[in-house]
Amino acid sequence: MTEPQAETVRLEQLWEGSFGDEYTERNLGAYAARKSFWDELLAQHTCARVLEIGCNCGGNLQWIARHVRPRNVFGVEVNASALRRLHEDLPEVNGVHGTAKELPFRSSWFDLVFTMGVLIHQPDSSLPAVMAEMVRCSRRWVLCGEYFAETVAEVPYRGQEGALFKRDYGAILQQHFPGLRLIERTFRGPDQGWDDMTFWLFEKPVESRSTEDVAPNPMGQARGRTLRDKDHPRD
Numbered sequence: 177m178t179e180p181q182a183e184t185v186r187l188e189q190l191w192e193g194s195f196g197d198e199y200t201e202r203n204l205g206a207y208a209a210r211k212s213f214w215d216e217l218l219a220q221h222t223c224a225r226v227l228e229i230g231c232n233c234g235g236n237l238q239w240i241a242r243h244v245r246p247r248n249v250f251g252v253e254v255n256a257s258a259l260r261r262l263h264e265d266l267p268e269v270n271g272v273h274g275t276a277k278e279l280p281f282r283s284s285w286f287d288l289v290f291t292m293g294v295l296i297h298q299p300d301s302s303l304p305a306v307m308a309e310m311v312r313c314s315r316r317w318v319l320c321g322e323y324f325a326e327t328v329a330e331v332p333y334r335g336q337e338g339a340l341f342k343r344d345y346g347a348i349l350q351q352h353f354p355g356l357r358l359i360e361r362t363f364r365g366p367d368q369g370w371d372d373m374t375f376w377l378f379e380k381p382v383e384s385r386s387t388e389d390v391a392p393n394p395m396g397q398a399r400g401r402t403l404r405d406k407d408h409p410r411d
């Protein structure tokens with residue numbers, strides 16, 4: 177049986193390598209229909225700083241950057257070729273190389289932290305840490321758009337074992353963070369530009385929203401990671 181930690185690393189390496197490169201190339205044309213989702217969400221919930229975990233080449237961030245100053249839009253991604261595309265296509269947006277289980281940002285820096293189709297690719301061993309990082313880095317909104325199942329179900333994915341899981345991600349988040357308030361749960365299918373995704377939008381309790389300090393950059397909690405020059409914010 178694979179050690180839990182080894183399983184986390186195996187999946188990170190899978191996405192880092194040619195499997196992730198091919199995903200990026202295959203999906204380049206898949207993001208146009210997502211505009212209305214972001215227009216609606218960000219009209220309802222104003223955000224000054226947004227972070228996507230597992231942003232790939234910026235299929236969501238391109239639309240977010242129309243509502244939020246691009247220099248305040250961040251994405252963390254483990255695949256370098258996806259990040260290169262992001263840097264080319266959205267040079268004002270901050271694409272940071274890193275893994276979801278250990279985010280290089282200070283606590284409560286972002287108004288919104290979200291995943292889309294990323295928690296589904298986390299093994300049991302890293303899911304709690306990834307969720308904890310999402311909640312830690314958000315000041316207010318936590319959003320995930322993932323595949324739903326009442327009980328955990330592995331889905332075969334492109335010949336890889338243990339690489340995609342449907343779960344009740346909203347329930348798991350609330351179980352780990354009972355203070356989160358569910359604002360809405362919605363579903364969007366292929367006719368709306370999404371691949372049968374369930375979206376859970378949560379709000380953090382007011383008392384846990386204050387930022388830890390007031391230094392004007394988001395990297396206060398970089399935890400020893402070396403960030404490339406390109407990754408630093410342009411403050």
Ligand SMILES: C[S@@+](CC[C@H](N)C(=O)[O-])C[C@H]1O[C@@H](n2cnc3c(N)ncnc32)[C@H](O)[C@@H]1O
Nearest residue numbers: 191196230231232235253254255275276292293
């Ligand atoms: C299915 S894609 C979704 C991309 C994007 N969020 C979207 O909505 O189109 C999953 C993305 O998450 C990245 N990813 C997977 N596991 C990750 C991890 N542990 N840390 C950081 N990025 C990860 C992959 O490289 C890939 O770009």
